[in-house]
Amino acid sequence: TQIDRSLNRQYGGWGRNGIGGEQSGSRLRHLYLRAHLYNDAELHDLALKGSAGFLNSIDPVWGGSYIASFPEGAEVPERFAALGAIPEKRILVQSNAITAFAIGYQHTGDEKYLAGIREIDRFLKNWMMADDGTFYTNQKSEPSRLPRGMSTYEYWALQSDRERRKYGTPPVDHAVYTDRNGEVISAYVLAYETTGNEDYLETATRAATTILDQRTRDAGWVVQATANDEVDSDARMRPLVTEEKPFLSAQAWFGSALLALYRATGDEHWLEAADRIGKATLNLLQDEKAGGFFATVPDATAAIIAPRKPLESNGTAASFYYDLWIYTKDDTYKSVSENAIRAVADPAIIRREGKITGEFAMALEKVTTAYVEFSIVGDTSHPNASALFEAGRDVFEPRKLLHYEAPGRYPDRGIPSMYICNPDMCSVPIENPADVKKQAAAFHGPAATL
Template identity: 25%
Template sequence: MDQQTYSNPNVRRLMNKSYIAIKVDQDSRPDISNRYEDYGWPATVVFNANRGEIVKRQGFLPPMQMASILQAVIDDPSPGPSVEPEKAVIYATTPFLAPSLLAEVTNEYEKQYDTAGKGWAFGHKYLDADSVEYAVLLASHGDKLQEQHVRDTLQAAQKLLDPVWGGEYQYSTGGNWDEPHFEKLLYIQAQGIRTYAQAYGQFHSPDYLAAAKNIHRYVRGFLTSPEGAFYVSQDADLIDGKHSTDYFRLNDARRRALGIPRVDKHLYARENGWMIRALCKLYAVSSDASTLQEAERSALWVVDHRSLPGGGFSHSDHDTAGPYLGDSLAVGQAFLALYEITGDREWLKRAEGARRFIAANFAAPSGAGFTTSKNATDAAYEPHPERDENAQLARFGNLLSYYTGDKGDRETATRAMRYLATHEVAIAWLSAPILLAETEYTRPPLHITIVGVRKDPSAKALFQIALSNGPAYERLEWWDPTEEPLLNDDIQYPTLPHAAAFLCTATACSSPMVDPQILELHIRKAGS
C-alpha cells in the first residue's frame, strides 16, 4: 500500500485535505494488534473526531478503492456496514465447557483439517502449533488418523524452511505450501522450534529434530542481539514492495552480495518469552547445553531490562500504553519452562510472581477472563480479553498450580476458563486452543519426580530421560534430599541410598525406578 496506494495523487489529495494519517506498528502495540486482529495486516480503520469507528477494512486496498472510501466518508461520515455494534456477551458462570459445547468444538476441530492441502486451516498454509499439539495428544492415545495428519503436516510444512539461512517463512499463499511469503517473524520461529521438537519427542523422527535445528540456526544467526535477547522479525523483501522469490532462490554469497532484508531490532519481553520456551523444549529433546545457555541468557536479559514492580514485565523499554498481558504471560511461561528443565527454584518463584502480577492487573471486570491491556487504548474502547491469550493463561495457571500448590494459580486458570467456556468464544476459529485448555484444566499432568543428589550421574540420566520422553503436559521435578522440600510437597518420597524416579497419579506413585530404560517405558505407557 505504501508503494501503490498511499503514493497515489488522488489518495494523497483526499488524505491531506480531510484526514490525519497514523501508521501503527502492531508488534509495538499488542492492545491495538489484538483489537484489530480479525482484520489482518494491513488493517485500515477510519475514525471520526470523537474516536468512533467509521470504516474497518481488511488487507490490501488498491488506489481507486481507497480513494472511493475516503471520498465516501467525507460525503457521509456515519459508520458504514463494516462497523457493527458490539454484541453483548453473557459469559459462562462455570469454567467447564458444557458437554454439548465441547462436542461442538471437537466436531469443528475435525473439520478444520485440509486433507488435500495437508494442514490445519484452508487458504493460506502455515504451521498452527496448537492444532498440531492437540493432534499429537490424540495420537499418543492411539488415534492413527490424527497421527497421520501430524506427519503429513510436518512433512509439508518443511517447504517453508529456508534451506540456505534456515528459519521458517511466515506462510504460503495459493492454498498450497509452494508459494511462501518470506517474512520471518520470531513468533513463527518459536512456534516452529517448539512444534518440531515436541513431535520429535513423541515420534523420534530425525527429520523433526533437523527441522527444529534448522530454525534455531537462523535465530542464532539473524535474530539474536549481542546481549542475547531476540529481535522481532526479518522483512520478506530486500526492497520494499518488490517480491523476493528470485532473491530467496540464491545461495548465501549471492544473497549477501545484494544485501540482507531489514531486521526489526526491537526487543520485546513477549517475543523473548516465546523463544525461551521454544529453546527449553529443544534442549529437552537434544540435551544441547548451548541451547539451554541461550534460553537462560535471554531470560536474565528480560529480568534485567523489562521487569516491573510486582513481578510483571513491560513490553519495551518505553511503552506508549501498557502494561500488556502478553508480556507477563509469555515470560511467566518461559520461567516455568526453565524450571522444568533445570529444577532451579528461582525460575519457579519468578513464574509465580508473573502470574500474581497478571491476576492483580488484568482481571476483566466481567469476572471472566483477562484483558490484553491494563489501560484503555482510547476513551471509546475498553480493554477486552483475547482468546489465544486466555487459552495460554488458563494452561499456564493450571500447570503452575500443580508445581506450587498455590490456590491463586488455579483461580487464575478458572477465571480464564470461564471466558473460554463461553459459547461465542469457544466456537471461534481455530478450535485447538480451547480443546488444549479444557483437556489440561480437567485432568492432572503426568507427574514425574527424580529423587537424587544433583551431582549424581544416575540422577542426571533419569532426569534427562524424563525430559526427552515426557509429554507436553507434565509435571517434572527433581528433588535433591539435601535441599528444602519441593514448593508443593504433596507427596512424601522415601529416603533411598541411590537415585530413583517416581511416576505418580492423583492416588498413587510407582515403585522407585533406577533404570533409565525402565523409566522411559513407563512414561510412554502412562502417556498413552
C-alpha cells in the same frame, strides 16, 4: 471441532493449500496431545504431516522458515509460483517450526527434523538475535534494492547469498517483544530436551535472563517492549509502543517459558521468577468477580466499554497457572485456570476467533485430562537424581511436569527415587532410570478423577 474443520488432511497443517507457519503452532501441539491421549494413529499421522510440512518452508540459503509454503502437488497462486512460498519470516513462525521439528524427532527419530532445527537456529542466530540474546520480531520480504521487473518471490528464489546481496537484504524489524521471546525460549527449551544440545538451552537461558534483568518491574510483572537504538532506525508504519503497564500476553507467555526452563533444568530460580509473575498478574489483570484476565490494566474507559479478555491469551494464562499450581502446590492458583477458561468459553467468542483457538484448546485439554507429575525425591547431588531427571526429560508426555521435590509428600528412601502421579494414581517408587519410560506409559490417557 472448529480446529478440525480447518485441518488440511491432505498436506497437514491449517493452511488452505499447504503449511501456514503462524496457523500451525499451538494447533499442531494440540493435535499431538490428542493423538497421545487417545492413542489415535490417524491424528498422529496428521500431526507428523504438519511437522514435515515445515521442512518445505525452510529458506535453503539463509535458513529460517517462510510464513507459508506450498507442498508439491498443491495449487499455487501465480504470484507465488517462482518461490512456492510466502517469504516473510516472522519470529512466531520460527518458534512454531522448532517446536514442530522437535516433536517430530521425538516421535520418529528422523534426522531430517534435527536438520530442520539447525536451519531455524542458523537463521535466528545470524539475522534475528540482538546483542543481549533476545530476538527481533520479523524479517520483511522486500530487499532494499529490488530492481524493476523482479518480484520479491523471484528475489527469494535466488539460490545463493551472493546473488541475493547484489540487490540488498530485506530489513529486519528490530522490535523485541516479551511474549514472542517467551515463545522462542519455550521452543529452544523443547529443542534441548529433545536433542540434549546444550547450546539450545544456553540460548533459551540467555534470552530469559536478559528479559528478567531488564524488563521486570518492582511489582513483579514484565514489560512487553522497550525502546532500542536499532528499532529507532527502522522504517516502520507506526511507532513502537513501549507502555509501562502489564500486558497479559507478555506475562502468560514469558511465565510459561520460565516454567519450561524449570522443567528442563530443575533450577528453582526459574520457578521463583514464574511465581512472581503469577502473583503480579493475579493482582493486576485478573477479573476477581467474573474470572479470567484482562488484556491489560483497565483504564478510565472501563466504566463505558468493558475491558477485553482475549481468548488466546487467556488460554495461555490458563495453561501457565495450571502448571504453576501443580509445581508450587499454592492453592492461590488452584481455581485460576478453570475460571479463566469459563470466562472466555462463550461459543460466539470461539466462533469469532476462527482458527486462532489453539492455545485455548490446549488449556482446555490440559485441565480436563489432568497433569502427569514426575517428582524426584532425595539428595539432588546424588548421581541417581540427575539420571532420573534425564530419564524423565526423555519421556514424551505433553502434560509432563518434571521437577525435584523435597521429602514430605513422598519419603526420602535413602536413594533418590521418582514418583509419577496424576489425580488418579501414583507409580511405585522408581530407583532405576531405565524403568521411567515403562512406568510413565501407565499415565498415557486422561485422568478419570479431576
